[in-house]
Amino acid sequence: MEFALSEDQRMLQDSLNGFLKDAAPLDTIRKIATVDEAAGAALASGLDGLGLAGLHVPEAQGGLGLGLLDACVVQEALGNAIAPSRFLATTVTAHAMRHAGEDFLPGIASGDIRMGLALTELSSRRDGAGVTMQKDKVSGKSLLAVSAVGSTHLLAADVDGRLHVVETPGLSVMQTIDRTRIFSEVQYDGDTSAMALTPDDEVLAAARLLVAADTLGAAQAMLDKAVAYAAERQQFGRVIGSFQAVKHMCAEMAARLEPSRALVWHAAHAVDTGEPEGLVMATLAKAHLAEAGTFIARTATEVHGGMGFTDLVGLHYWFKRIGVNRQLFGSPEQCRLDAARLQGWLQTA
Amino acid sequence: MEFALSEDQRMLQDSLNGFLKDAAPLDTIRKIATVDEAAGAALASGLDGLGLAGLHVPEAQGGLGLGLLDACVVQEALGNAIAPSRFLATTVTAHAMRHAGEDFLPGIASGDIRMGLALTELSSRRDGAGVTMQKDKVSGKSLLAVSAVGSTHLLAADVDGRLHVVETPGLSVMQTIDRTRIFSEVQYDGDTSAMALTPDDEVLAAARLLVAADTLGAAQAMLDKAVAYAAERQQFGRVIGSFQAVKHMCAEMAARLEPSRALVWHAAHAVDTGEPEGLVMATLAKAHLAEAGTFIARTATEVHGGMGFTDLVGLHYWFKRIGVNRQLFGSPEQCRLDAARLQGWLQTA
Amino acid sequence: MDLSFSPEYEAFRKEVAGILAANAHLAPTPDDRGMKNPTRQAWQKLLIENGLAARTIPTEYGGYGAEPDILKSRIIAEEFARTGLPRAMSNQGISMLVPTLLELGTPEQKAAYIRPTLYGEMIWCQGYSEPGAGSDLAALRTAAVSDGDDYIINGSKIWTSTARQADMIFCLVRTDPDAKKHHGISYILFPMDTPGIEVRPLVDMTGAANFNEVFFTDVRVPKSGIVFAENKGWQVANATLTHERGMLGDPNATKARLVELVELMKRETVNGERLIDNPLLRDRLLKLQGEVYAMQANGLRITTHSLKKESAGLAGLVVKLMGCELNHEIARLAIDALGELGVMYEEGGHLRANGAWQARYMYDLGLIIGGGTAQIQKNIIAERGLGLPREPKLAKA
């Protein structure tokens, strides 16, 4: 019985944190946010060098054969540094192909195939979006696709919940509050589906879990910054962290975040080991981190006072990443509804 | 333009507060709560002496002809002192009969007719409750009837939303957390309806508004007690009200309660003057005070520390009155749904 | 309780409506940009001459010279809201400096500054907060050292809106570094084109530069710019701060936002269902509607207290805290309701209301923090409203 990251997992996280500290300081993130393509490419190539693309690909297909818990450890570090990365898309795709991906997985692990995700319509269809599939041809549009820019292929969901791998078609950028990542609108005009996967709750659950891990990392960064600021900023002749109101705001953030970390680990482990509650836990982890993240994003900003509102300390980049994560692959309300469904709690009528 | 209680309304509230301070101190409330019938009868007769029964009965029928705002002023004082009273039932009945009550209103104003309310099933039917009406005969059961004990008649709602006046049939006491008031289960076995009133959203809205006023008074009492305790109780060599955490709990209670007072006044005035938004405001006032009341009941108890948890200071009588008010005539969720319906926001499908 | 207006006031309303209708064609449009746009200045002049702006400022200083009448102010505001015509100019010069000068300015200061400020010919900015003096404003350190008839000013200010457009600044500076912190501050006016002043835009989380930083390096300004008296600046500023607080938490603006949100939720769909038909979103909407009603009623109550020249007590003290939070929550529901589309910003095909909901969500958070953080507001409510003790003095470290 050991509920903790393994030595390997801790080393993975430490080394990634160390890499990101050097390769993705706030100045670099600012450049990426203002669409400095060179800065984005440099970071992406550095991350590629760490071999993350094959992390969740089985060893037989040239990957590392690691699980979702390892992937969450990586995604948490990426969220902590609010670094852009294709890792989430790659990992979710590898998970989707876990039973039938021999043709694609080696290319994913080697980096020759670069995946994006167009799964939004699995949870919500707005503005006429929705993808249909007829005779191997995919048509329609999808919103808020992840890592589609620069991808060779997309993992795309159709209105019946089936997943398809298609060559990346025409994209247009969707500008969100979060400038650390680029999201896209995808238009399919009868593109060929290279692979069709059966509807599979686990893929969406994995995607949600990774977003939860991303929020975990970003929220931890905001909490850390707030505590550091509270311990240093003086007003009325004392550090503001000695005022009970500020102290309690920090305590409330920590009290919500710390159990969230265990939840992400547990959910990932449960999916990895095929525990029956795994999908429910992963789905609720997404909702739980969305709520905790929203609370921490706001509260950490408040602790920073006016400084938190400015661009000077860059805190807002984390605020906005958490804000987009809240909606990505389903709002907290949608996730909770799905968790009820997964447990058979909804009326069968 | 004057948004304030009139001189008369302030005098009414002051004199009632003064009366209740003498006639219903905590010791008396404790006796009533332990079913000391003499204590209850003495208070009831004292309140009768103030002529409250006819407050909302038109002058032509022997009443004072005052409006719901005056009634809210009275009910707030009753809630503040957590005094039992038939006033709410009487006033709601007078309102229900405002277009067609010539036969009953004089008796209500004089006190010869003593009304109870059996309206619960207008908002929710549980445990097989529900009242039907066939050929002037009323059958079925109703839960959580108000002031039914000791009444001569009930204002009863049937499953189609119609209201009936019936002679009070057999009752059994329903024991709630709130011992300041007695609630009943009513069993109708084909009792004769003496008067049938058409479905009327305004009656339920008036009942809810008065419950909101009752909670307003009770919550104000809890806030006042918490502030007094915080200003007096010493820990760590200083009054606890000088700790920012305690101070902010008190501030948050006040910040939620003070605008609630204006809301109750405004809603009552709007119903009195037939403003189109009146019913929506009254219905939302019930929901709003339920939420503010729950928050204040808990927070004021916390400010009192362990003392708030004991019976010694009796704070829990207010806590429980607010707890029952939250559910009476519809939960906050139900009230908000009804407010949406009243505004035509629900799908007509 | 009587929410109607007397015939006198109904007549006044008609008069206002008449003026607005007759002059509507002269109103500036969104194309008339800039704080000193001639069309906007002409509109301001027209409004002042008709008693719809600068209404209670004495005529000798360029105002309309009417007696203060809260109901008439309210009717004017309502008529502007009803017609949608642009309201009178509102800036920190008009709302904060002018009342201060009327109360405490020298005859020369009044004569020189009030009229052009009212007419939009002179723009002011406020130099109060500093990087090290936010909630604890009295800790400010920008130094003004006496040198003959002048001061030499060094230091910096932050959160200075309109600094880039301003002709003049009203500024708090430390004139006595040895006095206790509240007793060494002066309130001084000087031109923004004085040598040694540098203005840097301060970009905030909304992406816009709603504020600026202002840096002073050996800025020489005449002592005649002092308002009231040297080292009395804290009292002067407090008079002004009172004027500022009233500007936040207008319940009618909040109501307008709620109405906008209701329309949004009736119009937008997700998975083919109207947002307002989603029980969770609808319940949140109705909760907020209840709070909006409460703050509106609370506002009416405050107005009545003002009419009677009474303090509104707690009803007044809670407005900033509750009003800013409510605005923020309305924006938050809009964003949540829009889901994936709620995070769109600035440009693009799926953007709603030009990104206004996100901008408000963030800007409102700034308002919750600014002008007295939520924590300071709670201190004020507890201490002034409930009589709880102030933060006790600390032992010397």
Added chain:
Amino acid sequence: MDLSFSPEYEAFRKEVAGILAANAHLAPTPDDRGMKNPTRQAWQKLLIENGLAARTIPTEYGGYGAEPDILKSRIIAEEFARTGLPRAMSNQGISMLVPTLLELGTPEQKAAYIRPTLYGEMIWCQGYSEPGAGSDLAALRTAAVSDGDDYIINGSKIWTSTARQADMIFCLVRTDPDAKKHHGISYILFPMDTPGIEVRPLVDMTGAANFNEVFFTDVRVPKSGIVFAENKGWQVANATLTHERGMLGDPNATKARLVELVELMKRETVNGERLIDNPLLRDRLLKLQGEVYAMQANGLRITTHSLKKESAGLAGLVVKLMGCELNHEIARLAIDALGELGVMYEEGGHLRANGAWQARYMYDLGLIIGGGTAQIQKNIIAERGLGLPREPKLAKA
């Protein structure tokens, strides 16, 4: 990450299951009331002899004498939960006094008290809090004045559970009124039948008397009852308080409540609709389920830290605050879901679960307040967990 148990532990689980199965017929039933009921005492003896109670207490004091092993403790707890058999006795004597005596008691005290306490033959109560000393426990004023080999005790205690049943009390008294407040306190043991002790039940908001007040009037007790040393009681009590904190916020108990709530919401209907089909109630239920999962996972993480003899850090510090609040929220949802029937209490036809949800709702609020209020818990999290500074010292008034 490995949540399975090794073969050694799986064997241990079988052994425990075997003992319980073989002796189940000897277990006390709800009819075996009273703290000193012979059936309960016999069951306790059986559990100790089989290593299922007092497991790590040395045999010389009547325990089982095993090495501490958190996993085995956990397996024992799980097997009791699985079989539904009554667990080992749990009271403040066993959980708080015995560990204290083992660490700091004299040989005589150990010999006299530990064995009968473990076997349920000697019942203890705790005399810590006073009406004027709650969060600020060190402000306690119950005085013990030296008189030869005795002390004369005057004062009173509050929140004393089991005082009516207790044979003995472990009590904090002030033995040096002139010392600084933490330095004049002693920890002393004496019989509850000593003349001058009066116990009054303390009725609380649930309607029950879960606690008592204890009054001391010239109570003469021998000095040999002092544990460790005179005026060192604060250190002794702190050792004991550590044992108490672990008792609150057990995530498995919380999970059991949630499961009960799910069943309730599937079974009960309003207006003919299952409660769980109400979107608002269901959403709240799922929110709570997420929090329960988080606290369960957090509990596993703490167990692992304990196994490695590491501090669990923040994960441990947040348990009381979050766990108590979560229990309270689960009860609140149950009450809200039951609506009009949720306010029923104590007796009557429409009562659910014998009023347990309301009782928990109120009792949990007591737990949020007691044993370190939520405010104190937040101070602890901020100071010990996040390294923020302690409340600064105040200037002398």
